Amino acid sequence: MIHELSDWYPFRIFVSSANFAFRALFSWLRPEMWVTQLLALPLFQMAFFVYLARFVQPGGTSIAFVAVGNAMQVSAFASIFAICNLTSEEKWQGTLIPLISTPANRFPLFLGRSVYQIFNGMATIAVGFVYAKYVFGVDFSRADFLALALVILITSLTMTGFGLMLGSLGLFLRTAMIIANIFLFLGLLICGVNFPVSTLPTWVQPVSYAIPMTYGTTAARAAVQGANVVQLAPTLLGEIATGAGSIVAGYLLFIGFEALARRRGTLEEF
C-alpha cells in the first residue's frame, strides 16, 4: 500500500513540493529567527488587544474572550500571509515560469508548498494558548483539551485552504502582498476575534461566516469552557464546509487565473 502510494504521481508531486518549500524556508530564514517570530507575534498581538480591552472595560469579562480569539487569529500569519504570498514569492524568485511550465497537477503542487505552514499555524496557536493561560490569566480549568486540539487542527487546515484561495489571485495580480495584508488583519474585525460577530452590521455578517476563522474562534472559546467534540460538531462542520468551499473555489480560480495570466502575458509581472 505504501509502495503504491509513493508511486502515485500526485502524491510524489505533493511530497516533493513540501520538501522544497521546507528547505527553501530555512535557507532563507534562520531557525532562531523563526523561533523568535513564533514566540513574539502571539505575545504582542494578544497584549495589544487584551490591554485595550482592559482599558475600555476595566474588570470586564471580555479579557478571556479577546485572549482566546487572538490566540486563534494569530495563526493567520502562517495560513493567510505566508500561503497567500506563495505565488508572488515564486514570481520574485523567478521560479514561477519553470514551475507553471511543468505538467504537474497544480493542486498537489501548491498543497505541498503549504503543508509546512499548517504545522506552523498550529504551533503559533499553541504558543498563543500558553500565553493566554500564563500571561493573561485565562481559566483553563474546565477546558476539553481534546476538543481544543481538534479545533486547532481544523482551523489551521481550513484557513490554509482559505489562504490558497486568496493566493490564486497572485497569479494574475502583480503581487498578492496587498491582499495578504488585508486578509491577515481583517479577521480581527470581522471573524469574532475581539467581539461577537452579532455586534457587526448585518450586511457584514455573511462575509464573516464565509471565513473559517469565525467558526474556529467560536469553537475554541466553547472548548475552553468545557464543550466536548460532540457539542462542537455543528460549528466544526460549518468550519470544514467553508474550508472545503475555499479549497474548491481556490483551485478553480487558480486554473482560471493561470489561463488569464498566460493569455495576457502577466505571469512574470511583479
Add this chain to the structure above:
Amino acid sequence: MLNFFADPQWIIPNIIAPFIFTAVALMFYGNVSNSLALYAVIGGGMMGMWGSTLYGAGFALSSDRWNGTLEYVLGTPSRLIWIVAGRSFSAAVLGLVNALAILLIVVLGFGANLGIVNPLAFLLALVLTLVSLSALGVLLCSSFLLTRSAQVMTNGLEMPLYVASGSMFPIALLPFWSQGFSFILGPTWGIDAMRYAAYASYTGMAFGYWADILVLILSTLAYLAVGFWLFIVVERRVRRDATLVEI
C-alpha cells in the same frame, strides 16, 4: 516619495494593520464619545506613522538589493545614512494617511466632534514624534543592513511598539517590569505630549507637556547619534566583507 507615487498600492500593507487595529479600538469603545474618538485618532496616527516608517526603513535598502540598484546608490557621493533618513521620514509622513482615514471615520461615521485644546502645541508634538519615529527607523535600518531577514524583522517589530508606547491605552496598564522599555521609546513621550495638547484635563504620565517634549527631543538625538555611529560601522563592515548586496 517618488518611489511611492510610482506604485501607490504599497501604502496598503504599510497602514492596514494600524487602520484595522484602530477600527477594532473604535468597536471596543462602542458609543464613541468625543474624548475616546480623539484617543483613537491620535493612537491610530502614531501607529500609522510607525507602521509606515518600519516598512520604509525595512525596505529602504532591501528593495535596492532586490532591484540591483544598491551599488548605484552607494556610488553616489551622498552618505548612505542621509538617503535612508530621507526615505524613513517620507514613509513616516505617508503613515499619517492612517490618522486621516480614522479621522474621517470618527467624524463622518460616528459623528464625533473633535476639538483640540491647544492646536499649536499638538502640531509641535506631532512633528517631533514624526522626526522621532524617523530617527528610530534610521537606527533600525542600520541593523537591517546586516541581515537578509529585514522583512521578517519588519513584520516582527511592528506590534511591540504599538504595545510598549501605549498608543491606544495608558502604559500604566502594562506590567511594571516592561514600563522601562516604554520610557526609552521617544514615541511614548510624543503620544503623551499630543494627548496633553489635545485634552484639557489630561494627567497622563504626570510629567507635563514640556517635560514630554524635552525627553522626546533628547531620545531622538540619542537615536540619531547611535544610528549614525552604527551606519558608519556597519557600512564599513559590509563593504569590507562584500556582503552588502547579498540577498
